[in-house]
Amino acid sequence: MTLSTILLLPQLIIGSYTSKGNPGIEVFNWDAKTGKATKSYALTTPGASYQAISGNYLFSVSEEGDGKASVSSFELRDGKYVPINTELSRGDHPCFVLYREKSKTVYTANYTGGSVSVFQTTAGRLKPLAQYISYTGSSINKDRQNSTHAHMVALSPDQNTLFVTDLGSDKIYAHRILANGLLDENRSEIVLTPGNGPRHIRFNAKGDRAYLLNELSSDVDVFKVAGSALEKIQSIPADTSAARVKGSADIHLSPNGKWLLASNRISSNQVVVFKVGKDGKLTRVFHQNVAKIPRNFTFDPSGKMILVASQEEDRVQVFSFDDTTGSMQDLHQDIAVKSPVSLLIR
Numbered sequence: 138m139t140l141s142t143i144l145l146l147p148q149l150i151i152g153s154y155t156s157k158g159n160p161g162i163e164v165f166n167w168d169a170k171t172g173k174a175t176k177s178y179a180l181t182t183p184g185a186s187y188q189a190i191s192g193n194y195l196f197s198v199s200e201e202g203d204g205k206a207s208v209s210s211f212e213l214r215d216g217k218y219v220p221i222n223t224e225l226s227r228g229d230h231p232c233f234v235l236y237r238e239k240s241k242t243v244y245t246a247n248y249t250g251g252s253v254s255v256f257q258t259t260a261g262r263l264k265p266l267a268q269y270i271s272y273t274g275s276s277i278n279k280d281r282q283n284s285t286h287a288h289m290v291a292l293s294p295d296q297n298t299l300f301v302t303d304l305g306s307d308k309i310y311a312h313r314i315l316a317n318g319l320l321d322e323n324r325s326e327i328v329l330t331p332g333n334g335p336r337h338i339r340f341n342a343k344g345d346r347a348y349l350l351n352e353l354s355s356d357v358d359v360f361k362v363a364g365s366a367l368e369k370i371q372s373i374p375a376d377t378s379a380a381r382v383k384g385s386a387d388i389h390l391s392p393n394g395k396w397l398l399a400s401n402r403i404s405s406n407q408v409v410v411f412k413v414g415k416d417g418k419l420t421r422v423f424h425q426n427v428a429k430i431p432r433n434f435t436f437d438p439s440g441k442m443i444l445v446a447s448q449e450e451d452r453v454q455v456f457s458f459d460d461t462t463g464s465m466q467d468l469h470q471d472i473a474v475k476s477p478v479s480l481l482i483r
Contacts, residue, residue: 147438149174151446151453151472152185152197152479159475161185162197164218167482172442172455172470178217182209187433187479189243191236194261196243198231199223206231208245208256210263224263228252228271233289237296242267242318244290244299251285251305253312255319268319274306277331278353282306288336288352294344298365302335304352309335311365327367330354337388339397346417350375350388350399357388357399357411359418371418373411380404387433392440396463400431400445408434408445408456410463425465428454432478442468446477453477 149167153159161182165174184200193213199206206226211218228247231254235244243256243263255268276282286305293300293311299320301310309327312320329335334353340346340362347360347367355376360367376383384403390396390413397411397419406429411419428447435444436458443456443465453472456465 148177148483149444149472150188150190150195150479150481150483151474151477152182152188153474154186154200154448154476154478155183157451157475161199162188162218163474165472167437169437169439169442172457172468174453174455174470174472180211180218180220185479187231187233188481189234189236190481190483191238194221194236196234196236198226198234198245200230200232200248202229202249204229206247208234208243208254208263210243210258210261212261221262224256224265226254227266227269228254228287235290235292237292237314237318239296240314240316240318246287246290246301248286248288248304251287251303253287253290253299253301253320257318270312270320270322272301272303272306272310274303274308276305276307276334278334281334281353282332289338291338291340293365294340294362295364300338300365302338302349304334304336307331307333307335309338309349309367313365325365329358330356330372333358336385339388339390341390341413341417342394348388348390348397348419350385352385353383355383355385355401355404357397357419361417370416373419373421375399375409376401376405376407378405386431389434389436391458391460392436392438393460395460398434398443400427400434402430402432402448406431406447408443408465410465412463422463423465425456428452433480435480435482437482444472444480444482446474446480448476448478451475451477453480
């Protein structure tokens, strides 16, 4: 493979926990034809559990506690990301980061204490913390829901509302986004089934359906979307095992919107495939056993491959995806990375 060929390949960005001495962010050249990844370089970023991309800018959280939690920005220069700056998030253990193009603002969901941090940016550079909103509450699972735990921030289809999933209180908060990107603190709340533990939410391309993966119950809730209002129209299990303790992790729609996939960990190590009906409701059609503790997974842009990060087995698996049947097949092109938990292809 020539240097010019390598430069034309997409980049696979893998974020990881760093307790095993690994750097945090590792960048690979990704061959979409074969599913093979070749290591290019690394960025030292502690606890790099989630990343977001906007144009030439990359943002990453550092999921730390004791006042060390932060978000960092990077710029793509001559084919490599270089650090711009880092700002403290105030909220401990940020586990999700999002960039809003319209206002050039960065939002993090901070798990411990249940809060959201908002940063304004200039040319990718993070300004000091602009807003911090902390939530209060609890729910029925005394082991996991004795306080609030913000797990994800997501933009509404019209980009004017920020949704925050709170695993600890079984709620989704909906904040109106102001012109400068800050949040209206007078929020509305969507109350969910007690004990479900909402984790990740995704919207379809049309913007009229939302899909919420609940970590603790392992149910997928399907909602009809109208602005910032969510009306539940279906709930279907992603994990059908008999285990008492469950732990679903990630959820994504295929690029063409025909399929919805969810990952299960703890009680079962699987990626589950649902077919999306014309009304947006789901039918479970396939499950693929994967390596232990599958966290984040992602489709490649073509929708023909799926990458699954196994936190416990220190590898990312590569699967082909059959768009006709919804089935997956291991291509045996594993990518060795310690404690991988986040995947992006650009």
